[in-house]
Amino acid sequence: MRINPETVERIKHAADIVEVVGDYVALKKRGANYTACCPFHNEKTPSFNVNPARQIYKCFGCGAAGDPVKFVMDIDGIGYGEALRYLAQKYSIEIQEERLTDEQEQRQNERESLFIVLNFAKNFFEDQLLTTEEGQSIGLSYFRERGFNDTTRKKFELGYSPEAWDALAQAALAKGYSAEILEKAGLFIPREGSATGGYDRFRSRVIFPIHSVAGKVIAFGARIMKTDSAAKGHQPKYLNSPETAVYHKSEVLYGIFQAKNAIRQADVCYLVEGYTDVVSLHQAGIENVVASSGTSLTVEQIRLIGRFTPNVTILYDGDAAGLKAALRGLDLVLEEGLNVSIVTFPPGEDPDSYVRLIGTEAFKDYLRKSARDFITFKTTTLLADAGEDPFRKAAVIGEVVGSIVRIPDAIQRQIFFHKIAEMMRVDEQMLISEGNKLLRKQKETRPNTQSGKNEKSELNGPNDVAVGEVENRQEPVLAPTVKVLQRDPVVQHEQECIRLLINFASFELEPTVSLCHYMLSELTGVEFRQPLYKHVLTVFRESFSRGEIPETDYFVNHPDPDIRSEAIDLVTTRHLLSDQWKDKYEIFVPTELDKLHDLAFTNILRLKKGYNELAMQEIREQLQKTKDEAETNLLLHQFMTHKNIEKEIANLLGSVIS
Known part of the structure; x- marks a missing residue:
């Protein structure tokens, strides 16, 4: 449809x-x-x-x-x-x-089909939890034992998958979904050697739907409910959906859809390990929390958090050995410019159990008092492990300095060098020297990047622009399909003409004379060199001949993606003038509207000057090639005509021509 x-x-x-x-x-x-x-x-x-x-x-x-x-x-x-x-x-x-x-039905987008069948599965699991005897006695009782109320259960759309081999598959097939799309969604596993047989991926498990940032169900996490050791011996406690066209676990955080607004408001994101930690903290009123779903933290997940806040507090409940391994992976967070803190819990406690033990307010107070910045926490942890062994202490210095140099902000690096020097009782300048050595090594191993940024030239934006390029670029980058010669002065003046027309075409320079009327009159007989601008100018000419003037929204919402992209570029201002100039300091700064006539007049003159210079350059080239006296005299006459035009334009612009 x-x-x-x-x-x-x-x-x-x-x-x-x-x-x-x-x-x-x-x-x-x-x-x-x-x-x-x-x-x-x-x-x-x-x-x-x-x-x-x-x-x-x-x-x-x-x-x-x-x-x-x-x-x-x-x-x-x-x-x-x-x-x-x-x-x-x-x-x-x-x-x-x-x-x-x-x-058209046959060509229907596969991604849309996956979202539809995943949503069907979510509804199926919820229905099984609430309406079947098995779901109520096993799944619902488990959630109630964990203290999850109905509001929380609905918020996270928790469910239950029955023990039957293919209950979900049979329900989906009966609704018209194909076994192929069920398999592609990670819900169904076909039996080897069978054309039609197979079984549900999730059986006899409570279900935790995983949502995208937009709230669409993209995968599932499932916890096994069987208690006998024989049944659990060959099955993992938690089982996740496999990678699919809509689910890439390295790019997803469990609970991000439910937590994003709270993260923005609190300006901090709590990162935990498990699904139940997220759900339990939400129910306790601490909603700015997400989980990495059992995977090591990835750059994509870090950047996802960074969309909403630069502050991350990791709530860690593992043992000492696991904590030291986790610390090595957190340098990635520092590299992305996020501020990282760590909170650990008493032995045997995790965020879920501890918030239920001490209550919401005491838990919040514990987080405030226990949080330590990552560098300090790492230093303290590694020093305690090193004891008085000088070699191990030296190794700790190297590892901590290696983390500090990952921080992109030079001021923050300096502060941490000073703090760690005091903690470890070593010379601060020595730490800085070691840090500089590491920074130089990093630059030597990344010769193709600019300013030492971004080790990979992977494409991150929708327009496939390399990260290493965009962070150092001074001018707006156009969509790659728009072939605009930005360094050509004549094309730049053509662009400025189009910018003025798109933004201000209907504004009156004087009674009954719009900017569009004035500019089209001045550009009579002029043909732009850049194809896109030539096309837009033609649109203005044709519309004006019908007594119409195209509005800005016409181009911003144009069906042609090249025109739409260029129009958005030309109507978007990077820097805005503060109201305080006028309101506080009573300084009047003229706007473009205040000097619109002069802007249009000057730009058209510069455009004509550019065309004139191109004509003169072409005559020079012809003079170098010809040996005919008559042709030479004709070309010289033409050259002097253009030279006089150049002087006239220069006089109007106030320029000096030698």
């Missing part, structure tokens, strides 16, 4: 760019707009801009840009139709659909 055009327009009209982006990224208001670190590429300084007036977003680092629908498509890696359905659900818009042809 396809969403009809009227419904599409209702969805686009209802979707608010600030709300949509804010579901995924922590936005900060800056003037009339909002800013954040870009979710599409790795950066430390915010270059991601959200414009509520235009209902668009733009990253000045990687070039990502678009409207609410495009943002959802890029952030979740989904198709246009699926993004529209997500927004329709978010804004409670009833979808009116049109039937597709049989051929």
